[in-house]
Structures are given as structure tokens and as C-alpha cells.
Amino acid sequence: MTEKFLGSIEAGGTKFVCGIGNDQLEIIERVSFPTTTPEETVALVIGFFKKYNIKAIGIGSFGPIDIHKDSVTYGHITTTPKLAWQDYDFVGAMKKEFDVPIAFTTDVNAAAYGEYVAGNGAGLSSCVYYTIGTGVGAGAIQDGRFVEGFSHPEMGHMIVKRHEADQFSGSCPFHNDCLEGMAAGPAIEKRAGKKGQELAEDDPFWDIEAYYVAQAAYNTTLMLAPEVIIFGGGVMKQRHMLPKVHREFEKLVNGYVTTPPLEKYIVTPKLEDDPGTIGCLALAKKEL
Template sequence: MTEKLLGSIEAGGTKFVCAVGTEALEIKKRVSFPTTTPEETMALVIDFFKQYELKAIGIGSFGPIDIHPESPTYGHITSTPKLAWQDYDFVGEMKKHFPLPIAWTTDVNAAAYGEYVAGSAKGLSSCVYYTIGTGVGAGAIQKGKFIEGFSHPEMGHMIVRRHPEDQFEGWCPFHGDCLEGIAAGPAIEKRTGTKGQELSSDDPIWEIEAYYIAQAAYNTTLMLAPDVIIFGGGVMKQRHMMEKVHDEFEKLVNGYVKTPPLKDYIVTPKLEDDPGTIGCLALAKEAYEAQ
């Protein structure tokens, strides 16, 4: 008998990464589709999963999303700046085609969970995971549970102190120069006219970038004091960045709190490009076991 698999959807603002895997969180097949309109993208997603016998699906979606099962709009993407996806019933559409247990959370929560069960936070009590890429988002976990209340955290839109040499006005349509507005990938490109991955490691923009990312780590440390803070996303693929972030973080803390050694405390994802997929598979497994 063919083993039934778990499904994973990492729904990002730029692309959807879909995968199937085992209960041991082994990825068997993964594909990606551009994030265009719900009609186009979801048709590709549904066709992909119809090839497999599934027992549950985990979804980590760009947001904001409605996370409360008792809400009439549970499973919807809500006030996203991606207009075609506003008020989209993501879980409802999947349920039409796959009447299975479906776990539903944010894309950054899913990535945080992947690192919690199998990555840099494995064996620890708590973690916060940031993605610094097309946008900035974060998920927080305490003792295996996501930290959330009336909604999920939106730490990517925190207000940070401006770098004295940074005159960029910010690009966030809601807040201008919030963390996402001045530190996400598009902010780098809008300042320099060049994508981050094409800039040299000694470009002055990286000092500015580290200044903002270190503030995110500083604010997180003082508010939540997690066991580890993980920075993923395309911007953090610049391997020289972490040393700069550590240096800026030390200046900000100024000896006020004693953290674990920074090489173990502020880190990049151990799962590299897989935290979201592994997290969605793990959440799907839990949804199946809980039914």
C-alpha cells in the first residue's frame, strides 16, 4: 500500500512553495509557482497536490490572515497589500478539493516552527524567527505554542530608530519607514538601484541594514527574551551580515542584559531554505494526529 503523505504550502508574496513529505519530515517532492492571482496560482497548487494521496496539509501564508477558528473569516488572507488576495478564503478553497485536516498559520510562524522542531531552536523552550526578504515578518514560539492573541504578531512593521546616514523615506504603503519599509530587500534596491545579491560585501548599505536588523533583535530580546533569535530570508544569505548584526546588537544592549553567546543567540536558519516547508509538514502531522 502506498504511504499517504503530508502536504506543505509555503505561500509567499513572491512565490508559493508546495511540497509533499513523510511523517519523519522528509521532503519527497517540492515545486514552486509564482504568486500572481488566486485563480492562476491556486489552480497550479491544487493540480500539484492531486497527484498524491494526502492525509493532511499545513499552510503557512503571507498575511495578515485570520487565525481564529471560531471567526467567520477563519482561513482568509485579510488586509494584504496584494489586492488580488484581499479577503481570499484560502483554507475554504483547499477544503473544496481536499477534505482533510488543514493546519493554518502565517508563513513566518511556519518557518519558526520548522526551526523549533528540527533546526536552530530544536531542544529549546522558545524562539523568534524573522524573515528579511521581499518583506519582513516574524513568528514567536514559547513551549511549542505560537505567541499570538487577537491576531498574529506583525513584528516586521515595528518602528526603529533611523540610521544617521540613511535618508531613504521607506516604501511600506502603511507605515513608510517601519522595519519592513527600510530593511526589506526592496528597500535595498530602491536605495541603491541594485538588488542586494548583486552588491559587494563592503557596500555601505550593509552597515545601515545591520543597524536596523540589530534593533529588531534588541527589541525582541527586551520584550520576549527568547532562547534564540533566527534571521532568515534572502537578505540574510549575505554571510557577512551576521557579524555586523552582532556588533550593532552589542552596542545597543550596552551591557544591560546578559544574553547567551551571540554566535548561539542571533543566528541564521539551520534548515537553510527549508524552515517553512519543514514547519508546514510538522503542523500537518500534528493536525492529522489531533483529528
């Protein structure tokens, strides 16, 4: 009997990462394609999956997206600033090629689910996962279910207090100085004139960055009180960042609530670069 596999699609604004895995959520093959137009990128995705006998697919997509199955636009990417992808029927395009169950959620929800089932959220009832990179987004899980209502959360656009030493106006086209506008990779580059990974560890900017990340953790703690908050994305690969975030978080909380020990409460992904792929595989498996 030909083995059947799970498929994973991490659809990002810059690239699509596609993976093949088994029921043990082991990644067998993974490739990436540039995010250009739906016609070009999705054709490459379909071609990759056609090589395998696929039994279910999990999609974690950039958004906003329509997540409600009873909606006429379920499975669509909706009001994205990427004009070519506006109102694109992502799930419909995949269903035309693959008559299998398809899970559809945000890219950050998928990463949150990966950490929930196999990473730093495993064995816990709740977790929140942030990615801080080209953009900022977050997914929250309670008792195995995504926290969402009329749509998915957009925690990356929460309003933050400006650091007293920060004169940057913000880079978000919608809100200027929201969390994404102040702390995402493009905001760092616009301030410094170079990418975050090119800044020295002792650059004073990192204290400003930690202040904004700590505010995300502070707001999340007081609103959702999850058992763990996980910060992923390229910015948080700066290993010196986490201790700075812990210090700023303690100052912000100021003894008001007692959290788990910070080294276990505010962490980086246990799955490192794999939360999204493993999350999509796990969501695909859940559909069976």
C-alpha cells in the same frame, strides 16, 4: 496499502512553494508556482497535490490572515495589498478538494516552527524567527505554541531608529520608516539602484542594514527574551551580515541584559532554505 503523505504550502507574495513529505519530515518533492490570482495559482496547487494520497496539509500564508478557528472568516487572507487575494477563503478552497486536516498560519510562523522542531530552535522552549527579504516578518514560539492574541504579530513593522547616515525616507506604504520600510529588499534596491546581492561586501550600506536588523534583535530580546533569534530571508544570505548584526546588537544592549553567547543567540537558519516547508509539514503532522 498506499502510503499517505503530508502536504506543505508556503504561500508567498511572489510564489507558492508546495511540498510533499513523510512523517519524518523528509521532503519528497517540491515545486513552485507564481503568485498570480487565486483561480490560477490555487488550481496549480490542487493539481500538484492530486498526484498524491494526502492525509494532512500545512499552510503558511502571506497575510494578514484570519487565524481564529471560531471566526466566520477563519482561513481567509484578509486585508492584503494584493487585491486579487483580499478576503480569499484559502482554507475553504483547499477543503473543497481535500477532506483532510489543514493547519493554517502565517508564512513566518511556519518557518519559525520548522526551525523550532528541526533547526536552531530544536530542544529549546522558545524561539523567534525573522525573514528579511521582499518583506520583513517574524513568528514567535513559546513552549510549542505561537505567540499571538487577537491576531498574529506583525513584528516586521516595528518602528526603528534611523541610522545617522541614512537619509532614505522608507518604502513601507503604511509606515514609511518601519523595520520593513528601511531594511527589506525593496528598500535596499531603492537606495542603491540595484539588488542587495549585487552590492559589494564592503559597501558601507551593510553597516546601516545591520543597524536595523540589530534593532529587531534588541527589541525582541527586551520584549520576549527568547532562547534564540533566527534571521532568515534573502538579505541574511549575505554571510558577512551576521557579524555586523552581532556588533550592532552589543552596542545597542550596552550591557543592560546578559544573553546567551551571540554566536548561538542570533543566528541564521540551520535548515537554510527549508524552514517553511518543514514547518508546514510538521504543522500538518500535528493536526493528525
